[in-house]
Amino acid sequence: MLSKRPMFLMLGIGGIVSFVLSVSIGSSDVGLWELMKILSGDYGTNIESIFDYRLRRTILATLVGVSLSSSGCAMQSLFRNPLADPYILGVSSGASVGAAVAILTGHGTSPEIIAAAFISSLMAVYAVYSLGKKSTYFLLLAGIAMATFLSGVTSFLIYISGESLRQVLFWIMGGFWTANWTKVKVVLVTAVMGTAVMIFNSWKLNAILLGDEHAMSVGVDVKKLRRVIISTTAFLTAGAVSVSGVIGFVGIIIPHTARLVFGEDNRILIPASILLSAAFMPAVDVVARVSAPGEIPVGIITSLLGAPFFIYLLRRKRYEAQG
Amino acid sequence: MRLRVEDVEVELNSRRILKGVTLEVRKGEIVALLGPNGSGKSTILRTIFGILKPVRGVIYLNGDVLNSTDVEDAAKIMGYLPQEHSETNLSVADVVLLGRTPYISINPEKEDYRIAWEALKLVGMEEFAERKFSELSGGEKQKVMLARIFCQETDFMLLDEPTAHLDIKSQIEVLEMIKRITERGKAALVAMHDINLALNFCDRVLMVKNGKIIHAGKPGEIISQETIRDVFGVKAEILKDNGRIFVVPVGIE
Numbered sequence: 288m289l290s291k292r293p294m295f296l297m298l299g300i301g302g303i304v305s306f307v308l309s310v311s312i313g314s315s316d317v318g319l320w321e322l323m324k325i326l327s328g329d330y331g332t333n334i335e336s337i338f339d340y341r342l343r344r345t346i347l348a349t350l351v352g353v354s355l356s357s358s359g360c361a362m363q364s365l366f367r368n369p370l371a372d373p374y375i376l377g378v379s380s381g382a383s384v385g386a387a388v389a390i391l392t393g394h395g396t397s398p399e400i401i402a403a404a405f406i407s408s409l410m411a412v413y414a415v416y417s418l419g420k421k422s423t424y425f426l427l428l429a430g431i432a433m434a435t436f437l438s439g440v441t442s443f444l445i446y447i448s449g450e451s452l453r454q455v456l457f458w459i460m461g462g463f464w465t466a467n468w469t470k471v472k473v474v475l476v477t478a479v480m481g482t483a484v485m486i487f488n489s490w491k492l493n494a495i496l497l498g499d500e501h502a503m504s505v506g507v508d509v510k511k512l513r514r515v516i517i518s519t520t521a522f523l524t525a526g527a528v529s530v531s532g533v534i535g536f537v538g539i540i541i542p543h544t545a546r547l548v549f550g551e552d553n554r555i556l557i558p559a560s561i562l563l564s565a566a567f568m569p570a571v572d573v574v575a576r577v578s579a580p581g582e583i584p585v586g587i588i589t590s591l592l593g594a595p596f597f598i599y600l601l602r603r604k605r606y607e608a609q610g
Numbered sequence: 611m612r613l614r615v616e617d618v619e620v621e622l623n624s625r626r627i628l629k630g631v632t633l634e635v636r637k638g639e640i641v642a643l644l645g646p647n648g649s650g651k652s653t654i655l656r657t658i659f660g661i662l663k664p665v666r667g668v669i670y671l672n673g674d675v676l677n678s679t680d681v682e683d684a685a686k687i688m689g690y691l692p693q694e695h696s697e698t699n700l701s702v703a704d705v706v707l708l709g710r711t712p713y714i715s716i717n718p719e720k721e722d723y724r725i726a727w728e729a730l731k732l733v734g735m736e737e738f739a740e741r742k743f744s745e746l747s748g749g750e751k752q753k754v755m756l757a758r759i760f761c762q763e764t765d766f767m768l769l770d771e772p773t774a775h776l777d778i779k780s781q782i783e784v785l786e787m788i789k790r791i792t793e794r795g796k797a798a799l800v801a802m803h804d805i806n807l808a809l810n811f812c813d814r815v816l817m818v819k820n821g822k823i824i825h826a827g828k829p830g831e832i833i834s835q836e837t838i839r840d841v842f843g844v845k846a847e848i849l850k851d852n853g854r855i856f857v858v859p860v861g862i863e
Contacts, residue, residue, distance in 0.1 A: 489717075490711065490714060490716065490717055491711070496696065496700055497696055497698055497700075497705065498696040500692040501692055501696075503659075503681045503685075504681075504685065504690040504691065505708050505709060506681055506682040506686065506711050506712035507682075507711060508681055508682060550699055550700070550701075550742075551699045552700060552704055
């Protein structure tokens, strides 16, 4: 564990650099120099509001990244599958339907959309879990069925959305540009509570790596652990998705990259994933902000990065299988 | 240390898979469960550990009824080694440390590391501590698994085919380790496939067929052409040499 310390330190520094970059880069030319001025107390209100926006946006991005990656990490250990993703439980599709319904029924304010997305995503997970709790296999199938059904519902809602089309679409694509302090507070609660539960259970998640029966043989109540991890994942991802829309692949890329570097021990892997996502997510959000006039939804960027990475993983897995 | 299983019956999907199993394992003993595939050897072990619930019968440990509803408690009194395991890149030391899980609240502490290290030394694998578990050979993995069981520090072990898929030398090494441990006042119930290994390493043999124990006793007392035919459905020669017994299958009945 000692030899991992320098790497943890690097991740920590990466997180700080990413945070500072994210606060100092944006479409307006207010940058690091002005940030220094703010810190020294010499600034105008216009500059202050720009930094206030960037600050909440950066914190939001960090917390969403932390939520998705820590739950992805736990899901991958629980299912003993590096391709598991926190969204396989139907969270994202559930949230999309909730948000779309809220917007279309004229409840398009930020707290209303957050509440609708949060509740509908938890309902979707509950339905998936009830249908598939018999086994991992059933759970995955139920998740796929639910996601397909709900994405049909979402497509229908988009189709009839008329003037709200842009708002619905932008919400689903996922991004942080609508960051406000309410959103930060919501995801702060879910992220802190959820990651604490994951870290608390990291040793038990190690036990499950050898198989369900092995975990039982060392005294882990596997059914209970599965319930705890799945409900915590639902809580974490519902929090993240309800404030930022559907940001794809972060829940796979980050834990898997951390796994390649730090190994499978969840006591190290979960904190490493948290730090890595804290470095990664604000940095990607900077790319989203500056890569095009206006901006590109960050969900598009993570998907564009994530899909090739996913293919890389699949190929690697095949080579391993071939020995 | 005394385990007693009395008239236990287990059902799976409303099919009776254990029928009136009665057995006893005493301190210092290694008792083998011998029988063909699907005869119920693993089911007996899983039922004793509490993963399967009997519909009838009682299990006693040291005279107390074993209320095996909670695996957390069971893991403190019985070390159970399942037959199959998933591959993992955890280090050998971490896999052994998993044996301390019943005593760990969040993370292992110094004392847990010390006990795990002792267990690793006991199986002669301390040099492998930092290696990835997935990179070991079958025999090495099984020794690590035994170390994991040993560091649970239970008096009683339930081992499901600990010598399966191992080469001859590893089979003997693993069984000798089990023997060394049981000689320290512990006991083991071991499901096995290799009749000759079982006869030469175990104090008693329980022969299982169709969810029932149909013959039980010391190797010299119960192994005969008839009992082998009863249980396995094969014709066999029985050779005896200096008190050792060897079963040589020669054909199918």
